[in-house]
Amino acid sequence: LGQSQFGPWTFVPSSGGLVASAQGVDATSRAVGVFQFSTGTSATGRAGIGQSPLSVSLRTGIQHRIAARVMVPTLSDATQEFHFVCGLHDSVLTNGIFAPTNGVFFAYHRAAFGNFWSFHQTNNGASTNRVTTVPVVAGQWITLEIEIEHGGAAPLVWSRIDGVLVDTVALQLDATRTSGLGIRLTKSVGVTARSVFVDWIAHHQ
Secondary structure: OOOOOOOOOEEEEEOOOEEEEEOOOEOOOOEOOEEEEEOOOOOOOEEEEEOOOOOEEOOOOOOEEEEEEEEOOOOOOOOOEEEEEEEEEOOOOOOOOOOOOOEEEEEEEHHHHOOEEEEEEEEOOEEEEEEEEEEOOOOOEEEEEEEEOOOOOOOEEEEEEOOEEEEEEEOOOOOOOEEEEEEEEEEEEOOOOOEEEEEEEEEEO
16 A cells, blocks of 8 residues: 555544455556545445554654545535545544544545645644645545655645645644554545545655
8 A cells, every 4th residue: 555664554444434455446547456445334434544643753853754646536515425634643543533633634524625635734632724726626646745844943844736835834743742644534424435545655754
């Protein structure tokens, strides 16, 4: 699925959620070995993959780069609502809420931010939400990237979509906050299964 030096991956299907490997899903761009994450037919279904939420502290003077290539085949709507989170955060292995307690991540959350990719930081539950102008397009592969500056009193965080800078902001997580690399798909309305495909996800420092 991807690579990271911060420990093993843990798959998290619950409440009817499914994690399934699908070979050759995206034949056009040759994304062989894609993972499909599905909510299953539960109104609260979720699925995810992640590493220990205690594995990464961002205030260590080390530069971090997190990136993933993802695709949403069907958009969320009022009758079949879901949200998707991708990046460093502490909620993949613990709960199904939208906002992690600590993290730096991209999200697709139509009910709150429309059909656009959004970028978030949470520090002990206090969140800063920035909605980009990049729409979530059904069936379109997209690369989400977060780069965190090393050192300094206020390290910068750059967020990019398909290589284009969409936001620059100071890191808000303090030195005591930890998170882990992961993605999570969560259903909140409706019992029709919804999915997200992930080609790869990686964290380098």
